Amino acid sequence: MSKPLRIGMIGYGFMGRAHSNAYNRVANFFKLEHTPVLQAVCARDEEKAKAFAETWGYKSIETDWRKLIARDDIDAVDICTPNNLHKEIAIAAAQAGKMILCEKPLAMNVAEGEEMCAAVEKAGVANIVWYNYRRIPAVTFAKQLIDEGKLGRIFHYRANFLQDWTISADLPQGGQGLWRLDSAAAGSGVTGDLLAHCIDTALWLNGGISDVTAMTETFIKERKHTLTGKMEKVTIDDACSFLCHFQNGSLGLFESTRYARGHKALYTLEINGEFGSIKWDLHDLHRLQWFDYRDAGNLRGWSSIHVTDGDHPYMNKWWVPGLAIGYEHSFVHQVADFCESLSTGKPAGPTFRDSLETQKVCDAVLKSAAEHNWQKV
Numbered sequence: 505m506s507k508p509l510r511i512g513m514i515g516y517g518f519m520g521r522a523h524s525n526a527y528n529r530v531a532n533f534f535k536l537e538h539t540p541v542l543q544a545v546c547a548r549d550e551e552k553a554k555a556f557a558e559t560w561g562y563k564s565i566e567t568d569w570r571k572l573i574a575r576d577d578i579d580a581v582d583i584c585t586p587n588n589l590h591k592e593i594a595i596a597a598a599q600a601g602k603m604i605l606c607e608k609p610l611a612m613n614v615a616e617g618e619e620m621c622a623a624v625e626k627a628g629v630a631n632i633v634w635y636n637y638r639r640i641p642a643v644t645f646a647k648q649l650i651d652e653g654k655l656g657r658i659f660h661y662r663a664n665f666l667q668d669w670t671i672s673a674d675l676p677q678g679g680q681g682l683w684r685l686d687s688a689a690a691g692s693g694v695t696g697d698l699l700a701h702c703i704d705t706a707l708w709l710n711g712g713i714s715d716v717t718a719m720t721e722t723f724i725k726e727r728k729h730t731l732t733g734k735m736e737k738v739t740i741d742d743a744c745s746f747l748c749h750f751q752n753g754s755l756g757l758f759e760s761t762r763y764a765r766g767h768k769a770l771y772t773l774e775i776n777g778e779f780g781s782i783k784w785d786l787h788d789l790h791r792l793q794w795f796d797y798r799d800a801g802n803l804r805g806w807s808s809i810h811v812t813d814g815d816h817p818y819m820n821k822w823w824v825p826g827l828a829i830g831y832e833h834s835f836v837h838q839v840a841d842f843c844e845s846l847s848t849g850k851p852a853g854p855t856f857r858d859s860l861e862t863q864k865v866c867d868a869v870l871k872s873a874a875e876h877n878w879q880k881v
């Protein structure tokens with residue numbers, strides 16, 4: 505007998521759509537005891553909330569997030585707002601005893617993240633952060649291979665997240681869709697928006713980071729602010745690169761920018777170990793590039809594993825072997841794992857506590873870039 509997990513979604517942008525799609529799809533493909541029900545969506549603009557509810561099948565709307573949290577027909581709150589609202593909403597939701605699914609990054613900074621962790625842990629409510637790339641089957645498969653020791657000792661971890669959508673100086677900052685350029689709403693630029701994804705995956709695959717040294721740049725110094733109509737200083741990082749040491753002794757190299765002409769969402773990672781290496785690329789997301797030094801010398805070479813077999817992570821839930829799935833499925837997998845965790849009682853990561861570690865790396869990266877030095881995490 506299925507138990508409804510009544511979702512109250514706050515926010516309705518790009519991520520609101522990705523999450524709603526996942527809630528709608530999951531029960532068609534995964535056998536779950538707890539299944540999401542789209543109970544209410546909340547947006548300040550009533551017409552927009554109604555239109556969103558109609559498109560995605562939410563049963564009702566709210567225009568004040570406090571009212572949504574107070575409702576006793578909501579089990580879980582999904583926070584899809586700009587980052588500056590995560591803390592207040594999450595703490596209020598935890599105090600109201602709601603489970604929480606929070607968009608990434610967890611918070612504006614570590615101090616906020618710590619308060620959020622304390623709130624969910626005190627309330628004892630299930631919580632998760634939407635670092636979705638862990639649940640792309642090829643990335644999950646990489647985790648399996650590493651945990652099985654297939655790469656041996658790890659020497660290098662390299663990741664990039666490259667985009668090019670903010671190169672025009674005419675692009676304003678602030679407001680709908682453009683809050684990512686406004687540090688008052690986003691906290692940081694590419695560090696919290698893009699590198700946070702790379703860091704979450706890295707911590708999951710390769711363990712903790714002990715120290716970092718970083719550089720950031722803001723290429724366009726002033727942009728018109730959508731809300732004030734005035735030219736205002738841009739205080740987000742447009743680009744950020746950092747070096748780090750992992751606790752396992754390996755070296756890390758990370759780069760992210762929104763100024764890499766030609767790249768829309770090129771998230772790549774490469775890990776080099778004692779016995780082999782793996783490479784993955786979001787533009788070719790169902791493939792894992794694999795090199796095994798232990799293969800016979802005359803056969804040794806990079807192979808491209810099509811991660812679409814029934815014995816690859818999540819794939820037996822979808823189509824027949826060989827048929828690929830895409831970006832949106834990572835969100836479906838996250839919902840499936842979250843629902844499953846409610847049955848098993850074993851938390852699905854990344855929890856708020858896990859994501860606080862990512863936040864600590866982000867804060868250390870930004871501090872290092874500001875002070876031109878190495879920072880301990």
Ligand code: SOE
Nearest residue numbers: 518608667684697698701769
């Ligand atoms: C920014 O363009 C963005 O949408 C991020 O906010 C997402 O987290 C990332 O997955 C794709 O790029």
